[in-house]
Amino acid sequence: METNAQKMLKSLSPRKVILPVLVGLGAIIYLMLSDDNMDFQEVKQAFSSLNPWWVGAALIVLILRDAGYMYRIRHLTSKKLSWNSSFFVILLWEFASAVTPSVVGGTAVAVFIMNREKIVFGKALAYVMLTALLDNIFFVVASISVILLAQGDIFPPEAKSIPLLGFHLNLEQVFLISVLLIATYTVFMGWGLFLSPKTFKRFLGYLTKFSFTKRWRRSAIRSGNEMIIASREMKGHSYTYWVRATFSTLMIWSARYLMLNCLINAFTHFNLLDVSFDELYEQFLIFSRQIIMWIVMLVSPTPGSSGTAEYFFGEFFEEFLGVGIVLAVALLWRLLTYYAYLIVGISILPKWVSKVFRTRKPSVQ
Template sequence: MEISKKSAFKVLNPNNIWVPILLGLGIVFLLFYFDDNITADNLRLIFDAKWSSVLVAFLVLLARDAGYAYRIRTLTNQELSWKSSIMVIILWEFASAVTPSVVGGTAVAVFILTYEGINFGKSLAYVMLTAILDNLFFVVAAPIVMLLTQGVIFPAVETFDLQIGGSLQFFFFLSYGLIAIYTLVMSYGLFVKPRAFKWFLLKMTSMKWLKTWKVKANQYGDEIIIASSEIKGKVAQYWIKISLATIFIWCARYLMLNSLVSAYTEITIPEHMVIFSRQVIMWIVMLISPTPGSSGTAEFFFNQFFNEYLGSYTFVSSIFWRLMSYYPYLLLGAIFLPRWVRSKFFKK
């Protein structure tokens, strides 16, 4: 896979990067502007936080990012140094923050890994494997948390007045079904029959109304075959390490919010379990968000899921949550991406 310096810089030009950032911030601003509950008094509630809990949330966030760096380094069989692993995660998280959740930053991640010295086939395999592992976590975790928190995992509120249901349950099952199908198909293509998967894609795009996608299908089929050949023969220890790292990463992500909620209200162990479980459901719903980094969507669903625990502190808690889980990656990406581009494409 050869990408010219000119085309690479065009894609990663800092002037272009600010477009999705400003779009995301604009969506959040409009959401807050039209919310009658947002007042100066409500904003001052942010200082009522128990700062020890906020500190715990910050430490958990750092642990999560360390887990990401460990996983990508383990995935690549230590081909990446720790410094490169951290840089890849920063840029990957930035790409995810400026693209819709339904799209994600996977294409950019392949590009980044390739220019960190890993060949295209391996880069593609690692990124696809990461996506499968993350989606598999949701597919497995969702039924478990639903069983553990029967009757209380979905808040008793309607999100939209739609004839087809319009409830959080509807959006959850829609998103869960799409993720499960995607994960099943990708796993089959990557681990079982990559050539059969390509044959299926070509047959599907041979239909009259899908012919315009045939070239893309052929290219995607070839990529699956390349990626599949790169991950064959991995030992059991390899799979155990990256699987445990994936579980750690997502648990740390969710425990961060548990810490923030406990900064504003006293919650029991069972309530901690419900809050943790609801995050699994909320993230699955958010995965079909069309906005950059789920801007607007995340804030809306946060209110639906956690208002009963936080009450008047819901708004300030959502600010804290996004300040720690979303906006730092916009800032870090805006700082480090231009430097990374210059180091990779404009060396003297």
């Protein structure tokens, strides 16, 4: 097994799950024990009266989201990935993202996984970059849209300030920093991928010619070369190709956010058959705040946003559930959207390794 493969598989090691699990569970336990208003009897009662139909709806939406991921990656590869290969690519990609800091993500591992599934390196790199670009465009456009529609209700009024880089910032400020970073990165990547990859490479070279940036020059040149390769693979796609890629991205993220609506409805016993305008607006706020929360979480330095996600969940959704119950729901939410992928990743990784390393070699053409 080649050195690069060993390095990639090391990043997928089951031992990697220990730190994010300890951080995430530790954050929940700490928040529960440090909250004077925490009533464990109330939490027990809330779980005992849980609406099973909404829990079932949450699971269905979760499955639809993963199916959407598989459809999108299969579509982006022009069906060169089978459904079986798409299954392994997406779930191992999710696993890689869960054990690496959100600000880093699992993109390098995703390229490696696709390459092992007989997608040539240049194409695999292009598809991963395109996926990230589509997701980031969604984040920026959707977040601006919901802020305009919510008319000032999108940020919790009682949220605590957050220490960041020596400053204490409110949620609006943290969001603004995050979305500006994402937008800048998206414009930068779009420019390199679709407009001028060679200029992109020269720009990276210019940025790393100074004495204090020379340490990153080799990595910058490699990134520039990879962008040129990826850009070449993006040419010649039809209008339908882009429409389907965009639609599937909308479906994926909408399903991800609607899953929490279903979970919260399970605890609040929201009745879809007898609903008022105010209740519909509340559902819109729950959906919208997830978009904002996700952007804030993207700059988390912890693996899979462990600790960060649990903390921000309480800040954003306490008013819908109450002080005590919100942390219990946060644990259930993370169980379905995070810990489940750690378990699935550990379960399918040996089978995938056996499949691709015994019968296949990476595509390099």
